[in-house]
Amino acid sequence: MNAYEKRIALVYEYLERSYLEEEVAGYYSGRTVLVTGGAGAIGSNLIIALSRLVGDNGKVLVLDNLSAIKTRDPWNVTPLPNIMFVLGDVRNDVDLKRVFKEEPSIVFHLAAFFANQNSVDYTETSAEVDVIGHIKLLEYSKIIGLDKFIYASSGCAIYGSYPELPLKEEFVSMHLTTPYQINKMAGEMYCNFYNHHYDLPTVNCRFFNSYGPGEVPGQYRNVIPNFIYWAMKGIPLPITGTGEETRDFTYVLDLVQGLVKAGFYSTAIGESLNLASGREIKIRDLVEKVIEATGNKADIIFKERRKWDTKPRLLASIDKARQLIGYEPIVDFDEGFQSNIEWFEDNWEKIEEVADFPPGMSSAVRCGEMLQCSVGVLK
Secondary structure: OOHHHHHHHHHHHHHHHOOHHHHOOOOOOOOEEEEEOOOOOOHHHHHHHHHHHHOOOOEEEEEEOOOOOOOOOOOOOOOOOOEEEEEOOOOOHHHHHHHHOOOOOEEEEOOOOOOHHHHHHOHHHHHHHHHHHHHHHHHHHHHHOOOEEEEEEEOOOOOOOOOOOOEOOOOOOOOOOOHHHHHHHHHHHHHHHHHHHHOOOEEEEEEOOEEOOOOOOEOOOOHHHHHHHHHHOOOOEEEEOOOOOEEOOEEHHHHHHHHHHHHHOHHHOOOEEEEOOOOOEEHHHHHHHHHHHHOOOOOEEEEOOOOOOOOOOOOEOOHHHHHHHOOOOOOOHHHHHHHHHHHHHHOHHHHHHHOEOOOOOOOOOOHHHHHHOEEEOOO
16 A cells, blocks of 8 residues: 555544444535645544545545645645645635635634744744634634534643643633743634634634644654654654653544544534543653664753743543543554554655754754753663
């Protein structure tokens, strides 16, 4: 099988294992669904699942400016007959009119100016995309009358620095440390407003530390794809902090399950839901797993934590999502991590071509800076 066929098979196998297709049977069939950010890490997996669920008589619209994969070639969008890709921007009314002309009945809004450090470096652009673009989508959705608007919020963003664990949906904080965090909070509040004032059926899904096939490494990307990329190139792995920090790493197809169920269950309307694994993993343990999987013999590099990186631990409660939409993560970390490695191997030529780590910005970790840091070995 080629890389596309392997990815399709992976998603279809997950649909069967999770009984997701059986659970939502008929609901998505024949629908037109819009996914903004559908070429990104989560969206590129979601559109494969939705393609299967809407069937031959349905359509999956993808609106993406391809900023996540740094190319004008939408290679991360699996070419399936009922997927329609539109190169465009959520800030652009012409692009929005083009996709809303197709009259989608459900919108999954995943497009974002990702993520924390990017928003620090480009604060105004971050607000334009994540707030103004978000409002534009809500306005168009209100006008045509949607069955559901699913917003990709961030559990890593809106809970503040030292909250009680596990994080429950009501533990939100106004003491946020980056524009990205502020914008995600604003996004939820605008969804709540449109739900309350216009009866637009909105759902806020709070993602925790997504990983898995589909995320291209780069200057502003997540830790797992960057670690895998650097390790496969024999570059030292940088740890910002001590390595004792924890994150609630969540497999991308478990997030897809949560999104599909949020689009299906009416009990989710007007709610915010944590979508996570409900399990902590130390960054030290992650590094050891990456080294073991790739055979990287380079040293470990320790750097100071970024000024905005104030959360020593992340662990989500998923009780509310379980209760309201039957969310249940089914992929353990070892299995999910292995599928991430295999996706890198299958797409290495493309990944190496577009992985972007430019010098000169205030991003915390870049290949060119690593020799200036203290070097240590995990024990």
